[in-house]
Amino acid sequence: MAAESVQKDRIVVVGSGAFGTALAAVAASSGKASVTLLARRESIVEDFKQTGRNDSALPGIDLPGALIVSDDPAVLEGAGIVLFAMPSQAQREAGRSLYGFIGKGADVVICAKGMERASGRLLTDVVEEELHLQNVAVLSGPGFAADIAKGLPTAMVVAASSIERAAVLAEALSGATFRLYPSADRIGVQLGGALKNVLAIACGIVEGAGLGDSARAALISRGLAEMSRFVAARGGEADTVRGLSGLGDLVLTATSHQSRNLRYGIALGQSGSASGHSGELVEGAFAASVAADVARQLGVDMPVTAAVAAIIDGKMDVKTALERLMSRPITQE
Known part of the structure; x- marks a missing residue:
């Protein structure tokens, strides 16, 4: 030392x-x-x-x-x-x-x-x-x-x-x-940074699949709710995700083509699956499966994160994942 x-x-x-x-x-x-x-x-x-x-x-x-x-x-x-x-x-x-x-x-x-x-x-x-x-x-x-x-x-x-x-x-x-x-809030700041990459991939999938800006806005808002639930379950402060390390970073990464995560998602959305698209250099590709697994263990509902993980891991194509998200039971926001 x-x-x-x-x-x-x-x-x-x-x-x-x-x-x-x-x-x-x-x-x-x-x-x-x-x-x-x-x-x-x-x-x-x-x-x-x-x-x-x-x-x-x-x-x-x-x-x-x-x-x-x-x-x-x-x-x-x-x-x-x-x-x-x-x-x-x-x-x-x-x-x-x-x-x-x-x-x-x-x-x-x-x-x-x-x-x-x-x-x-x-x-x-x-x-x-x-x-x-x-x-x-x-x-x-x-x-x-x-x-x-x-x-x-x-x-x-x-x-x-x-x-x-x-x-x-x-x-x-x-x-x-x-x-x-x-x-x-080290927990909230770290998880916000990790999960926004996953959600940026989801927004890229929406863009690549040509689903429109309304769908992107819905994903950002519902993704923020997922992020808040996950942070609280891990012992962080839910309010942290409404600040720079959560919402601020999510908006930037989910809307700018400088974002490697967004571009990776666009490629997935355009092709319809993860086949032929390596996520080796994409931070969100690593975080998706990890977050989805931890969420299951904690009993935290994270449908968008789970869908992204399933697409990246080759367990589901984009069309099926979107259909499942849109057919989920309607609950209060």
């Missing part, structure tokens, strides 16, 4: 994909701290030195001159804030491999949206287990990487074990065009 002494004005972002690069850029631009982007490949470091960009993740976007890019995990030693910006299913391995470099006094913030596929557990639980830490925070909400990196106005949420801790992180990571709101 790295030395206990950490410097709160040192930030390291682990993961040089689009979102990690964008977060590192906005943090470096604020001038509040020394910011390092930890990449897995030396080629990314060399490209940044030559061009000032990470074109493999954010083509054509110039990154701040104050940003440091490295492929040496030793840069984590002494860092006060560490952002885990790798995909959700890579969080456990990252925690395991970096355990020896991150000090116990560091604030670790997960910047991925999903649940662990193998266990159905929240990512905070997974990373806390691997890093032998408590109170890992999470950052989520409506923000596309390119918008953040370009300095377009963006608001998201950071949730920690206490509102006071979340407020400190929000202040440290916010910039002139990037605003973080603090929350103490």
Whole structure:
């Protein structure tokens, strides 16, 4: 384990994909701290030195001159804030491999949206287990990487074990065009981020199948109700899903073609089934089956999520899934 002494004005972002690069850029631009982007490949470091960009993740976007890019995990030693910006299913391995470099006094913030596929557990639980830490925070909400990196106005949420801790992180990571709101509901914020991807796939299916904007609006509203029930059953606050990490993120992801989840859903809707469409790089494709299984175990009614999971898993085609949704018993809203 790295030395206990950490410097709160040192930030390291682990993961040089689009979102990690964008977060590192906005943090470096604020001038509040020394910011390092930890990449897995030396080629990314060399490209940044030559061009000032990470074109493999954010083509054509110039990154701040104050940003440091490295492929040496030793840069984590002494860092006060560490952002885990790798995909959700890579969080456990990252925690395991970096355990020896991150000090116990560091604030670790997960910047991925999903649940662990193998266990159905929240990512905070997974990373806390691997890093032998408590109170890992999470950052989520409506923000596309390119918008953040370009300095377009963006608001998201950071949730920690206490509102006071979340407020400190929000202040440290916010910039002139990037605003973080603090929350103490880590469960609600994480589940909102995971489930909105599933619902975005559902909205994509509706679009791809040519079912119209009215159907999309119905899905968003009924999906939000599902999300609220699931969050409450898992011990979170139902009201959280009406904020940035729930409704805000859902509206963005379910309506913008920048969303990989929406585009994947459109492909499913156009073809009528998941045959020939890999969801390997689509976060919602992992989350759908996990959420549907956990919902069944908890006795939570989530028909839209279950339908998406059945389509992705090849158990049902799009036409059958839609017919079953529309033929469900009519109840009060």
